Amino acid sequence: MKKPVIGISGSIIIDGSGNFPGYRRSYVNEDYVKSVIKNGGIPYIIPMNSSEEVVREQIQNVDGLILSGGHDVTPRFYNQEPHKNLGGILPERDVFDFNLVKFAIEKNIPILGICRGFQILNVYFGGTLYQDINLKEKTFIKHNQVNFPYLTTHSVDIIENTKLKELFNEESIMVNSFHHQIIDKVAEEFVTSAISKDGVVEAIENPNYKYMLGVQWHPEMLHSTEEKMNLLFSELINSTY
Ligand SMILES: [Mn+2]
Numbered sequence: 001m002k003k004p005v006i007g008i009s010g011s012i013i014i015d016g017s018g019n020f021p022g023y024r025r026s027y028v029n030e031d032y033v034k035s036v037i038k039n040g041g042i043p044y045i046i047p048m049n050s051s052e053e054v055v056r057e058q059i060q061n062v063d064g065l066i067l068s069g070g071h072d073v074t075p076r077f078y079n080q081e082p083h084k085n086l087g088g089i090l091p092e093r094d095v096f097d098f099n100l101v102k103f104a105i106e107k108n109i110p111i112l113g114i115c116r117g118f119q120i121l122n123v124y125f126g127g128t129l130y131q132d133i134n135l136k137e138k139t140f141i142k143h144n145q146v147n148f149p150y151l152t153t154h155s156v157d158i159i160e161n162t163k164l165k166e167l168f169n170e171e172s173i174m175v176n177s178f179h180h181q182i183i184d185k186v187a188e189e190f191v192t193s194a195i196s197k198d199g200v201v202e203a204i205e206n207p208n209y210k211y212m213l214g215v216q217w218h219p220e221m222l223h224s225t226e227e228k229m230n231l232l233f234s235e236l237i238n239s240t241y
Pocket of ligand 1: 202
């Protein structure tokens with residue numbers, strides 16, 4: 001039987017030096033590719049582009065979708081002015097990601113959102129973000145550990161009666177953390193499935209869809225050091241059948 005094809009949303013990296021300064025390259029971080037292969041899927045990078053028609057066709061060629069990490073989501077997509085602490089944005093990628101989600105839902109294929117991808121899912125369905133974690137009162141955990149992608153640094157509590165709980169079957173798990181933005185209002189279609197000790201929403205899922213789960217951390221970077229993180233990818237792949 002043919003193995004499921006998992007599309008990974010691509011971004012653009014701009015050369016800072018070398019022979020072509022300013023040159024744009026389509027790319028994803030290799031850990032996404034490795035995580036898909038390790039869990040029985042066939043990875044394909046979906047290159048960022050601005051054509052709705054092309055994105056529709058790109059989705060026709062995959063059985064599941066990973067929304068990868070990256071830039072801050074442009075705040076005007078959740079009706080806010082840019083706050084002074086907003087990080088780097090790439091509005092053309094927001095549009096691309098929203099098109100991916102739209103056509104993936106239309107095709108009814110499973111979706112895993114990671115970091116920015118988790119935030120994209122929330123915003124697509126009408127939720128909002130804090131443009132910077134310091135805008136939320138009483139947060140105290142270091143949510144940007146800066147280094148060591150393969151190490152976990154803070155815990156998250158898993159909420160009962162969720163897909164995440166079903167998968168991990170634990171009260172609490174350790175995650176890595178590389179974000180300065182966090183979810184504010186969770187979109188109505190979603191439920192919160194994990195929360196940090198300082199009240200930050202760390203995972204959401206859509207209970208009315210076969211598999212639509214988003215995590216604020218980076219499970220792909222933990223695929224070889226935290227065996228359990230592979231459950232997020234294996235379930236994505238299993239949900240394609
Ligand atoms: Mn965190």
